Amino acid sequence: MFLSKFASPVLNLPRVAKRLIVLAVDASLCVLTVWLAYYLRLDYWISLTNPDFGWNPMAAVGMSLLIAIPLFIVNGFYRAIFRYSGLSAIFTVSKVIAVYGVIYAAIFTAMGVSGVPRTVGIIQPILLMVFVGLTRLFARFWLGGLYRNQLQLANLPRVLIYGAGATGRQLAGALANSHEMRVVGFIDDNKALHKQTINDLKIFNPQDLPGLVETLGVNTVLLAFNAASRKRRNEILDSISKSKVAVRTLPRVTEIAAGKISVSDLRELDIDDLLGRDPVSPDPKLLSKNILGKVVLVTGAGGSIGSELCRQILKVGPAQLLLVEQSEFALYQIHQELEQKPVANNHGQVILIPFLASVRDEVRMDSILAKFKPQTIFHAAAYKHVPLVEHNLSEGIHNNVFGTFTMAKLALKHSTENFVLISTDKAVRPTNVMGATKRLAEMSLQALAETSSTTVFSMVRFGNVLGSSGSVVPLFRQQIRDGGPITLTHQDITRYFMTIPEAAQLVIQASALAKGGDVFLLDMGEPIKIYDLAVRMIELSGLTLKDESNPEGDIEIQITGLRPGEKLYEELLIGNEPKQTVHSRILMGTESYLPIREFELELLELSRFLNQGKLREASETLCRCVEGYSAGGVVDWVF
Numbered sequence: 001m002f003l004s005k006f007a008s009p010v011l012n013l014p015r016v017a018k019r020l021i022v023l024a025v026d027a028s029l030c031v032l033t034v035w036l037a038y039y040l041r042l043d044y045w046i047s048l049t050n051p052d053f054g055w056n057p058m059a060a061v062g063m064s065l066l067i068a069i070p071l072f073i074v075n076g077f078y079r080a081i082f083r084y085s086g087l088s089a090i091f092t093v094s095k096v097i098a099v100y101g102v103i104y105a106a107i108f109t110a111m112g113v114s115g116v117p118r119t120v121g122i123i124q125p126i127l128l129m130v131f132v133g134l135t136r137l138f139a140r141f142w143l144g145g146l147y148r149n150q151l152q153l154a155n156l157p158r159v160l161i162y163g164a165g166a167t168g169r170q171l172a173g174a175l176a177n178s179h180e181m182r183v184v185g186f187i188d189d190n191k192a193l194h195k196q197t198i199n200d201l202k203i204f205n206p207q208d209l210p211g212l213v214e215t216l217g218v219n220t221v222l223l224a225f226n227a228a229s230r231k232r233r234n235e236i237l238d239s240i241s242k243s244k245v246a247v248r249t250l251p252r253v254t255e256i257a258a259g260k261i262s263v264s265d266l267r268e269l270d271i272d273d274l275l276g277r278d279p280v281s282p283d284p285k286l287l288s289k290n291i292l293g294k295v296v297l298v299t300g301a302g303g304s305i306g307s308e309l310c311r312q313i314l315k316v317g318p319a320q321l322l323l324v325e326q327s328e329f330a331l332y333q334i335h336q337e338l339e340q341k342p343v344a345n346n347h348g349q350v351i352l353i354p355f356l357a358s359v360r361d362e363v364r365m366d367s368i369l370a371k372f373k374p375q376t377i378f379h380a381a382a383y384k385h386v387p388l389v390e391h392n393l394s395e396g397i398h399n400n401v402f403g404t405f406t407m408a409k410l411a412l413k414h415s416t417e418n419f420v421l422i423s424t425d426k427a428v429r430p431t432n433v434m435g436a437t438k439r440l441a442e443m444s445l446q447a448l449a450e451t452s453s454t455t456v457f458s459m460v461r462f463g464n465v466l467g468s469s470g471s472v473v474p475l476f477r478q479q480i481r482d483g484g485p486i487t488l489t490h491q492d493i494t495r496y497f498m499t500i501p502e503a504a505q506l507v508i509q510a511s512a513l514a515k516g517g518d519v520f521l522l523d524m525g526e527p528i529k530i531y532d533l534a535v536r537m538i539e540l541s542g543l544t545l546k547d548e549s550n551p552e553g554d555i556e557i558q559i560t561g562l563r564p565g566e567k568l569y570e571e572l573l574i575g576n577e578p579k580q581t582v583h584s585r586i587l588m589g590t591e592s593y594l595p596i597r598e599f600e601l602e603l604l605e606l607s608r609f610l611n612q613g614k615l616r617e618a619s620e621t622l623c624r625c626v627e628g629y630s631a632g633g634v635v636d637w638v639f
Helices: 004-011 015-042 056-074 087-111 120-155 166-175 206-215 230-241 253-257 284-289 304-316 328-339 362-372 386-391 393-413 433-451 472-481 500-513 530-540 596-611 615-625
Strands: 158-162 182-187 201-204 218-223 246-249 295-299 320-325 351-356 376-379 418-422 456-461 464-466 486-488 497-499 518-522 555-559 586-589
Touching: 015 056, 015 120, 056 087, 056 120, 087 120, 158 166, 158 206, 166 182, 182 206, 201 206, 206 218, 206 230, 218 230, 230 246, 230 530, 284 304, 284 500, 295 304, 295 362, 304 320, 304 328, 304 376, 304 418, 304 500, 320 328, 320 362, 328 351, 362 393, 376 393, 376 500, 386 393, 386 433, 393 418, 393 433, 393 596, 393 615, 418 433, 418 500, 433 456, 433 596, 433 615, 456 500, 472 486, 472 530, 486 530, 497 500, 500 518, 500 586, 530 555, 596 615
Parallel strands: 158 182, 158 218, 182 201, 218 246, 295 320, 295 376, 320 351, 376 418, 418 456, 456 518, 464 497, 486 555
Antiparallel strands: 518 586
């Protein structure tokens, strides 16, 4: 403990000072070993300046210094001091001192010097090797561990924590022993805290961040202010993005500090933090109306929206949750995940049942509905990737249109109480097959709702969800990891965005407001320019945009041109202004549709064209049925 107090000050000395100290120690050892050699030879202590021996003992000392120190310098003993502070140092020392011993013994043993016993020429080099070796081993024992820790710390990413409150302090404590990053200070908006310290970590002004990046070598900022509104977070992110640092945040800082999860759970900043609005707390009554204690079926249960619907539904406590998915792997994943979250309701444990099935298989779906009698169906199964559906027109129509119509008719047959279609903003004046098929799916529900007295049909229309399988966000993130470029179809392309949990919660609540044939629109906030989103993601990764004004930047954005069926702007409503519902984020539109008999005739003709491989005629039928749809030509791969 006594020696450990001095270890850090020694290591913090300038390199030149450390070299001089070690050189002085080696010189002292040369003197000491000559003195000890005399003792071992004569069996009594002498003074190196004893007049009885003249100046010859000092000659032995001087010759030792003249031979040893230059040899040590030439062989790099003082270039990297701690390189020679381990067991390997013994071998290095042995080799060098062996050379030293040959020279020293040649002078004082072979040739002989008056006043210096010949055995001194042999004993002294052996003693010098032992003592120098021991000093290196001692240095390893005393300073080695601390030195390696300092080297390791020096190579860790240096981070600042934004927020010096309780959350920030808990995060700093959790990171204190981390081998992944090194906290070098705090930044905080509170002026009263500036220049103060917490556990030897100084608190800085956020305006000083650009300078701190240079002086402290900061490359990451950790956000630790969970209570901040999204608007405030956006303002903070705007200021941080100018400093070329990566930004990371936490799921729940308190869990990390309590040791419930590891520091590795620090994650990249989610782009949902940039939506510029705070989430609205869900209405428990609306959430539970069609779910609590009921049998609920979700189609497309393994997809991004379907899986989140399952998570939200499970929290409410249905009697049974039926998972329908045609992808074996996706069904396995969501089923395993939900089984790890046991939830009980008034009737006991929620029963989870996974079904491998396609909504296009009428016989299979009929048997499932006949057996389990679901009271609420959320129909999320769909092909939704615009270019893929455009190039696979037949499959897109079969799945999105006929699959939906099949499920809706079966729901009516088995007296399902509520049937909710997950729709899209691309169904409004569509320019692609995916949007047209989703609008036709909406029309099938509207037509059936006109004749239904048992099943309440409704559809919920919204835009892109962040992090879904078709979202640009995970694509951009991967392209940034790969070093770019980011590919964008058009510089002015604009989209609405919503987080998956918020979208799922609003879908469930909208279903509780349905009366029959309702078209609900989710308030998506302000549309986001995708180019600006890409630039922001680059900046929040601590990188710079490479363009004409900054040719030395890190990540380039390449414009590839609009794909077939893609349009610059999306809409949520075809007709007049939407009506407000009791929920601030849920609107209701009124859309025209075909009566059921006329609609079924159109479907029969559409089916006939598909069966005959007449895709152009099938496309023309879509154009005739769907208001605002004008096909730009059939680009189906087979066609």
